[in-house]
Each structure stands twice: as C-alpha cells, then as structure tokens.
Amino acid sequence: MLNSTILEALRNAVDGDGKGTQSGLITATNQLQTYECDGLTNFRTLPGAVLLPRSTAQVQAIIRICAKHGIPFVARGAGTGLSGGALPAEGGIVISFARMTRILEIDIPNQRVVVEPGVINSHVTDAVAAYGYFYAPDPSSQTVCTLGGNVAENSGGAHCLKYGFTTTHVLGLEVVLPNGEVVTFGSGAPDTPGYDLTGVFVGSEGTLGVATKMTLRIVKRPEAVQVLLAAFDSTTAAAQTVSDIIAAGMLPAALEMMDRLSAQASEAAVHPNYPVSEALLLVELDGPEAEVNAQMLQVTALCQQNGAWEVRRAQTAEERALIWKGRKAAFAAMGRISPNYIVQDGVIPRTALPVVLEEITRMAAAVQLRVANVFHAGDGNLHPMVLYDQSIPGQEEIALDLSYRILYLCVDKGGSITGEHGVGKEKQQAMGYMFSEPDLETMQRVRHAFDPQNISNPDKLFPRTRFCAEKTGPYTPHPLESSGVAEFF
Amino acid sequence: MPETPVRQIISPQSTEQVAEVLRRANEEKLVVEITGAGTKRRWGNDVAAVVQLDTTRLTGVREHSWQDLTATVAAGTPWTTMQSVLAMHGQRVALDPLWPDQATVGGVIATNDSGCLRLRYGSLRDLIIGMTVVLADGTIAKSGGKVVKNVAGYDIHKLMTGAFGTLGVIAEVTFRLHPLPKSSATWTITSNDISVLDRIRHQLADSMLSIEALQLRTRDKVFSLDVKFVTLPEALEEHARRLHAYVSPLSVEAGEESIWLSREGMFDGTRATVKVTFLPTHIASLISEIQDYGGSCVAQQSGTMIASIQPDAERIAALRQKIESAGGSLTVLRWPNDAAPRPDKWGPGGNALPLMREIKRRFDSNSILNPGRFVGGI
Numbered sequence: 001m002l003n004s005t006i007l008e009a010l011r012n013a014v015d016g017d018g019k020g021t022q023s024g025l026i027t028a029t030n031q032l033q034t035y036e037c038d039g040l041t042n043f044r045t046l047p048g049a050v051l052l053p054r055s056t057a058q059v060q061a062i063i064r065i066c067a068k069h070g071i072p073f074v075a076r077g078a079g080t081g082l083s084g085g086a087l088p089a090e091g092g093i094v095i096s097f098a099r100m101t102r103i104l105e106i107d108i109p110n111q112r113v114v115v116e117p118g119v120i121n122s123h124v125t126d127a128v129a130a131y132g133y134f135y136a137p138d139p140s141s142q143t144v145c146t147l148g149g150n151v152a153e154n155s156g157g158a159h160c161l162k163y164g165f166t167t168t169h170v171l172g173l174e175v176v177l178p179n180g181e182v183v184t185f186g187s188g189a190p191d192t193p194g195y196d197l198t199g200v201f202v203g204s205e206g207t208l209g210v211a212t213k214m215t216l217r218i219v220k221r222p223e224a225v226q227v228l229l230a231a232f233d234s235t236t237a238a239a240q241t242v243s244d245i246i247a248a249g250m251l252p253a254a255l256e257m258m259d260r261l262s263a264q265a266s267e268a269a270v271h272p273n274y275p276v277s278e279a280l281l282l283v284e285l286d287g288p289e290a291e292v293n294a295q296m297l298q299v300t301a302l303c304q305q306n307g308a309w310e311v312r313r314a315q316t317a318e319e320r321a322l323i324w325k326g327r328k329a330a331f332a333a334m335g336r337i338s339p340n341y342i343v344q345d346g347v348i349p350r351t352a353l354p355v356v357l358e359e360i361t362r363m364a365a366a367v368q369l370r371v372a373n374v375f376h377a378g379d380g381n382l383h384p385m386v387l388y389d390q391s392i393p394g395q396e397e398i399a400l401d402l403s404y405r406i407l408y409l410c411v412d413k414g415g416s417i418t419g420e421h422g423v424g425k426e427k428q429q430a431m432g433y434m435f436s437e438p439d440l441e442t443m444q445r446v447r448h449a450f451d452p453q454n455i456s457n458p459d460k461l462f463p464r465t466r467f468c469a470e471k472t473g474p475y476t477p478h479p480l481e482s483s484g485v486a487e488f489f
Numbered sequence: 490m491p492e493t494p495v496r497q498i499i500s501p502q503s504t505e506q507v508a509e510v511l512r513r514a515n516e517e518k519l520v521v522e523i524t525g526a527g528t529k530r531r532w533g534n535d536v537a538a539v540v541q542l543d544t545t546r547l548t549g550v551r552e553h554s555w556q557d558l559t560a561t562v563a564a565g566t567p568w569t570t571m572q573s574v575l576a577m578h579g580q581r582v583a584l585d586p587l588w589p590d591q592a593t594v595g596g597v598i599a600t601n602d603s604g605c606l607r608l609r610y611g612s613l614r615d616l617i618i619g620m621t622v623v624l625a626d627g628t629i630a631k632s633g634g635k636v637v638k639n640v641a642g643y644d645i646h647k648l649m650t651g652a653f654g655t656l657g658v659i660a661e662v663t664f665r666l667h668p669l670p671k672s673s674a675t676w677t678i679t680s681n682d683i684s685v686l687d688r689i690r691h692q693l694a695d696s697m698l699s700i701e702a703l704q705l706r707t708r709d710k711v712f713s714l715d716v717k718f719v720t721l722p723e724a725l726e727e728h729a730r731r732l733h734a735y736v737s738p739l740s741v742e743a744g745e746e747s748i749w750l751s752r753e754g755m756f757d758g759t760r761a762t763v764k765v766t767f768l769p770t771h772i773a774s775l776i777s778e779i780q781d782y783g784g785s786c787v788a789q790q791s792g793t794m795i796a797s798i799q800p801d802a803e804r805i806a807a808l809r810q811k812i813e814s815a816g817g818s819l820t821v822l823r824w825p826n827d828a829a830p831r832p833d834k835w836g837p838g839g840n841a842l843p844l845m846r847e848i849k850r851r852f853d854s855n856s857i858l859n860p861g862r863f864v865g866g867i
C-alpha cells in the first residue's frame with residue numbers, strides 16, 4: 001500500500017522543514033511493533049508507517065497524502081484505549097501525537113485552556129492548580145492518557161457524576177478532516193452558529209478526522225472534600241442507599257460501589273483495611289464547607305437507615321487517599337483471586353442495579369464461574385469482571401460468552417454496551433444489539449459526510465458484516481498498570 | 490411582512506405518523522416547515538413551505554424514572570407542562586428557556602435556547618441523553634439512550650440540538666434531570682458604573698460559592714448584577730455574608746425571581762433583538778457598547794446575551810464583525826417587519842460550512858426540511 005514514493009512524500013510532510021533532529025517517520029518493523037495495539041492487547045495489526053507530526057500543518061500534509069491515495073490512518077495518543085480504538089488498519093498509517101504536547105493558552109479569567117492533542121490529561125490540572133482550578137474529567141489513566149484520546153473516547157472518571165464527561169468540557173476543536181481540510185468547530189464562546197460539530201466529534205473514536213487543537217473548560221476547585229465508606233450486608237441495600245442519596249437531592253462528586261469479591265481482592269493487594277462485607281459504598285462530597293458538612297450527616301443517616309453496620313468518615317487527606325486506593329486497585333487486584341479475568345464495561349439505569357446483580361450471579365452460577373463487580377454506582381456504570389482459569393480447556397470461551405451476555409443484559413434493562421471504554425474494535429457486534437439498522441444507518445450518514453472515502457480509523461465502531469462471533473480477550477494488565485503508572489478503574 | 494404562505498397544516502399524533510408525512514413529502518419534494526408553538530418561528534430565515542408540520546399534538550411525558558433522574562418526553566409538550574409533571578417528584582430539566590408556558594420541548598431544542606441556569610447545569614447538549622428523530626425520508630432513528638453515561642455510537646442528538654429543524658423532526662427526547670433546589674436566594678447589586686459590577690462579577694465567578702446563575706443587565710443607563718445562590722439553608726447565610734464582603738461599600742438588595750426571565754423583555758416594541766455570544770471577560774465592554782448604541786441587554790456569565798437595539802442593519806453588521814473578531818458571534822432573532830434594509834441573520838458561518846452543507850445533504854438530500862432557515866442558507 002505504501003510504496004516508496006508515498007513514503008517519501010510522508011517523510012517530507014513531517015521532516016520537510018528540516019528542523020527536527022529526529023525523523024518524524026517510522027518504518028522499521030521493530031519500532032512499528034510499539035504501535036500494533038492499544039490497551040486491548042489481543043488485537044494486533046502492524047501499521048505500514050508511523051508519523052510523528054509537530055504541527056497542524058504537518059498533520060494536514062499527512063492526511064492530504066492519505067486522502068490522495070486512499071490510505072487508512074488512525075490517530076494515536078498514549079495507546080491506553082481499551083476497545084482497540086488506536087489499532088491500526090493493516091498497512092495503514094498511525095499518526096502519533098507524542099510530539100504535539102504543548103499547552104497553548106491558559107486563560108483563567110475565562111476559565112479555559114487551549115491545548116494540543118498530545119497533552120496528558122493530568123498536565124492540564126497541574127498547569128492551572130496554582131490558580132485554584134482543575135480539569136474535571138478524570139479517567140484513572142489520567143497521568144498517562146492524552147486529551148486527544150479523551151476527546152475521541154468521551155472519557156469519564158469517578159468525578160464525572162457531578163462534573164460531567166469529557167463532552168461537557170470541550171468548548172471548541174480544530175480538526176483536520178479526512179479530506180485534509182483544517183476546520184474549526186465551536187470556539188471559546190458558546191453557541192457558535194451552525195451545527196454542534198464539537199458535540200458530534202467528541203466520542204466519535206477517531207472515525208471523523210483528527211483533532212489538532214482543543215479548547216477546554218476548567219473548573220474552580222471545591223472548598224471542601226469529604227469521603228465516606230459504608231459497609232452493607234447486601235448489594236441491594238447499598239444500591240438502595242445510592243438511590244436514596246440521589247432522591248434526597250444530593251449530587252455527590254463520586255458514588256462508587258464494590259462487592260465482596262472485589263473488596264476482598266483489593267484488600268489482598270493494597271490493604272486499605274476495608275470492613276469485610278457484601279457491599280462497600282464510597283461516597284465523596286464536595287462544595288462549600290457548610291454544605292458538605294450538612295450533607296455528610298444526611299448521607300451517614302441514609303446509610304444507617306439502609307442497614308450499614310459500619311460507616312467511616314475519612315478525617316484526613318491520608319485516610320481519604322487510603323479509601324480511594326482500595327477502590328482504584330480493584331481491577332489489577334483481581335489477579336490475586338483468579339488466574340484470568342475479563343473486564344466488561346456496561347451501563348444500566350441505577351434502579352436496575354439489584355435486579356441486574358442478581359441476574360449476573362445467576363448467569364455466572366449456571367456456568368460455574370464467579371463474577372466480581374465494581375461500579376460507578378452513581379451513574380449505573382458497571383465493570384463486571386468474569387473470573388476464570390485459562391488452563392481449564394474451554395473455560396475461556398465460556399467466560400467470554402458470559403461477559404457478552406452480561407452486556408446484552410445491560411441493554412435489555414435499558415442501558416448501554418459501554419459507559420466509557422468505547423466500541424472500537426471490541427464491541428462492534430454489540431452495537432448491532434443496542435441499535436437498530438435505521439439508527440446505525442443514520443450514524444453512517446454522519447460518517448460519510450465527514451469521511452466519504454472511509455479512511456479515518458476504518459472498520460471500527462459500526463458492526464462488521466463479515467464476522468459472526470466477537471472476540472474480546474482475557475484481561476492482561478496494560479504495561480502502564482504493571483509498572484504502577486496507572487490503575488485500571 | 491406577510492406570513493409565509495402555507496398550504497397545508499398537518500398535525501401528526503405519533504412518531505410513525507410524522508414518518509409517514511415526511512416520507513410522502515420527500516417523494517413529492519414538498520417543502521416542509523416544522524413548527525411547535527411558534528414562539529421562535531421568526532428566528533432564522535423564513536421558509537416558503539407547502540406543508541406545515543405542526544408538532545403540538547405530539548405531547549406527554551412518556552416516562553419519568555424519577556429514581557434514575559431521567560425522563561422521556563414527546564417533542565410537542567409545552568416546556569412548563571413537562572416541568573410540572575417532573576416537579577411532582579421534586580425534579581426538573583435544569584434549563585430555563587424563553588416563554589416556557591408556550592414553547593414546546595422540540596422548539597426549545599431545535600433553537601438550542603438556554604437561560605441563566607446554563608452556568609451551573611450546562612446547555613441542552615449536557616442535559617439530553619437520548620433522542621428519537623424522524624429524517625426527511627421517513628427514517629425513524631434513535632441515538633443515545635436512557636442512561637446518563639453512555640459512549641456507544643455518535644451523538645446524533647447533539648447534531649439535532651440547535652439545527653433549527655434542518656436535519657430531521659425531533660419526536661421524543663430523554664433528559665437527565667436535576668432535583669429542584671431546596672433553598673435559594675437571589676441578590677441584586679445596582680450601579681451606574683459597569684466596571685465596579687464587572688469586578689464583583691469576576692470575584693463571584695472565581696469564588697467557591699454555590700452559584701446557580703450570574704447575570705449583568707442594563708436598561709435606561711443603569712447596570713445591575715444579579716446572583717443566585719443555591720445551597721442548603723445552613724449555608725445560605727454564609728453565602729450572603731461573603732457576597733456582602735465582595736460588594737462593600739455598594740449595597741445589595743434581595744432580588745425578585747422574575748429578573749431571571751428579564752431577557753424576555755428584550756423582545757418588545759419596534760426594536761431588533763439579537764443574541765450575542767462572548768467570552769466572559771468581554772461582558773462589560775460589550776454591555777457598554779450596547780448601551781452606547783442606545784440598547785438594553787441581559788447577559789449571562791456563561792457567555793450569552795440577549796440585546797434589544799435599533800434595527801440598523803449596517804450598524805449590526807459592524808457590531809457583529811467586532812464581536813466575531815473577539816471570538817464571539819451575533820445572530821439576529823427578531824427584526825421589525827417594516828425596518829429595511831434587512832440584515833443577514835446568521836453571519837458568515839465559519840470554515841466548517843461546507844461540511845455542514847454535506848451533512849445536510851446526507852440527511853435531507855431533497856432539502857425539504859426548513860430549507861434556507863439556517864446558517865449559510867442551509
């Protein structure tokens with residue numbers, strides 16, 4: 001696909017100005033291997049070339065070449081995606097944003113920043129913290145993942161319950177369209193006349209072009225933060241408490257839940273000194289001090305009303321950190337109690353939680369497997385982990401099948417096949433379960449308007465027609481996770 | 490100016506009926522104007538339609554999952570009607586559009602209207618989690634869902650929000666809801682010096698107080714700054730104390746709830762009404778500019794302003810240019826019938842206009858839905 005003329009043109013696109021001491025073109029096979037997968041490591045494809053542009057103009061030059069020759073390309077941030085979003089097309093091009101990492105503008109009075117796509121999520125907060133501000137969307141990969149990836153996946157985090165997902169925080173974008181044109185969507189000011197293309201682009205998983213600049217909202221830090229941990233005898237009681245907190249008119253900064261199995265694993269891994277119980281609820285409240293104090297009393301009372309037999313309030317920053325540590329370690333900790341496991345990402349209406357949990361337990365028992373559950377309970381985002389043993393013949397297939405049936409259960413209960421990890425390569429077929437043909441066809445109209453040649457991250461997000469069975473994989477810790485840089489969450 | 494000639498008014502009662510009407514209109518290439526209560530029908534360019542598709546019989550709150558804080562509503566439902574149903578469980582869609590008693594849910598969405606609450610709860614793009622739309626060829630499509638967190642597929646509902654009916658008919662929409670605040674307090678500070686009020690505005694915006702709304706307005710050479718706190722009763726007093734400290738030596742008065750709809754007053758009389766968007770730091774200079782121009786206005790900290798000014802097309806064009814060069818926009822919402830020459834309502838539309846045209850073509854290839862109403866004649 002990439003002949004020497006094209007490669008030469010690509011090299012010119014990134015090295016043309018002769019400024020870079022290091023070439024922005026990678027073609028050596030051993031180097032290309034770094035880019036053959038993202039966090040979903042059981043899908044691998046070797047790209048034809050990797051480009052490391054330094055500017056919008058270079059990105060444009062690359063994409064013009066792709067458009068001219070019909071070469072598929074995929075943007076890549078840190079490669080921490082969990083659905084195969086940054087997986088290259090066979091012989092296609094990877095556009096890595098590792099060299100576009102500048103924060104271009106910090107505008108505190110207008111509460112916004114302008115960044116290049118390669119900027120790491122937590123670097124924005126680092127840059128504005130001195131002014132008392134932070135960038136709210138906080139995926140747990142935030143110390144490594146890029147804002148380009150966040151925008152493409154519409155990433156979320158524990159605090160998005162109160163503050164909103166990435167989409168709420170993106171005001172404007174500069175995008176190179178798949179035909180090579182550079183366009184501006186939105187601006188620092190709201191309601192730019194025209195269609196809300198920013199809104200459509202965020203969460204489009206790299207299929208509508210490449211973002212080269214983004215204007216983001218930053219938020220004032222709350223005056224007070226308090227965390228509470230409550231232990232219950234049943235997940236139903238914990239789930240009812242979640243509903244009661246919401247019904248009382250409170251919007252906590254975070255509302256997280258863990259079942260017995262996952263708490264057990266965390267305890268084994270990082271020793272947060274959790275009470276041994278069927279369900280743990282973690283509530284974080286933030287806001288003006290007087291408000292947080294009063295709400296904390298209310299939350300405590302609601303926990304007790306629902307039978308919580310232990311309610312702990314973190315009194316210091318250290319205690320707060322310890323409570324969170326156990327929660328954040330839940331995924332990686334699973335290795336302590338099971339040789340292999342699959343992590344799913346589904347969403348259900350909060351009220352369906354007890355029913356769905358019961359059903360998951362039943363489904364797991366029927367195939368003699370265990371499922372551990374960790375959820376962003378406030379917004380109904382489940383991360384069921386199907387535990388199994390690869391060395392037992394046939395068990396992996398059973399586990400995979402169960403993990404997909406759990407996903408379909410979420411859809412049946414009025415939920416979604418993904419709350420934050422995206423569809424990518426992993427859940428293409430599940431899209432067909434959640435959406436009808438006309439729904440998907442309507443989305444394709446958007447896709448075709450942006451990318452008539454189908455070269456921007458092709459064969460993702462939409463159901464494939466050729467394959468009948470879907471393949472996800474056992475969970476293998478992301479290298480970042482094994483090295484302790486990031487925690488799965 | 491005479492009303493746009495309409496030959497036939499059709500008022501479907503179901504999504505399927507909407508689809509049937511559009512399918513036929515599309516086959517015969519009949520231009521369709523979509524209408525709700527008509528409160529904002531003059532926003533955007535006029536449409537010369539053969540069919541008027543009236544959505545006001547598509548009504549009702551279809552589902553209110555109050556424990557999940559979500560609700561699904563038919564698009565022709567008047568905004569206030571919806572809110573009173575949701576209020577039975579102490580909830581609301583946290584948005585305060587214009588003329589809520591008449592305005593339909595669909596019309597509010599199609600025009601992406603918003604008010605003072607935007608500062609805290611965001612605009613419709615942050616509040617809509619799913620939608621059913623009918624495309625020009627009769628395709629019925631859903632996007633999003635009924636859960637707050639969901640990243641499956643493209644957010645078609647965001648494309649429909651603010652599209653002025655040029656891409657499809659909104660049939661049903663699912664909102665995320667917020668609890669009605671238990672206690673709030675509105676305060677107003679008045680001065681004839683905008684810079685003093687602007688300093689207080691900035692201090693409030695940069696504070697850690699629980700602010701629901703923050704607006705600056707001017708009328709008859711007087712400026713007012715309004716702020717609304719929402720927090721628990723226990724914390725309200727403390728909020729008021731801190732406000733007094735910021736404001737001193739000026740005085741603070743308890744404000745009326747009605748001031749939060751004062752932008753409705755910008756649509757009176759023989760003047761033109763414009764919507765301006767801006768960066769918060771430009772708010773004071775913009776307001777001064779409007780005042781120098783003999784106008785009055787209500788501006789939100791979130792960056793939107795409704796202003797009432799002389800219907801002078803040339804001056805408006807100059808004002809627009811200035812505002813755009815500062816990163817904002819100006820659209821004309823209302824123009825007195827007899828005032829000539831008429832202005833360009835939308836402005837230039839930016840470098841993504843060709844892409845927007847292409848999206849329109851993919852969604853409505855015969856251009857039958859509200860053709861010409863939108864930016865760039867889309």
Ligand SMILES: Cc1cc2nc3c(=O)[nH]c(=O)nc-3n(C[C@H](O)[C@H](O)[C@H](O)COP(=O)(O)OP(=O)(O)OC[C@H]3O[C@@H](n4cnc5c(N)ncnc54)[C@H](O)[C@@H]3O)c2cc1C
Nearest residue numbers: 077078079080081085139140146148149150152156206211
């Ligand atoms: C340990 C761990 C924990 C995680 N925790 C969370 C979590 O809490 N919440 C959550 O939501 N996710 C989480 N994730 C998933 C992942 O971190 C997010 O999806 C993140 O946004 C990906 O960013 P990235 O820079 O790694 O993007 P990549 O993986 O490199 O790319 C992701 C997608 O974005 C596209 N893309 C990248 N840059 C651009 C651009 N400039 N323009 C257009 N498209 C672009 C790619 O083509 C690809 O489709 C976690 C992952 C790991 C490994």
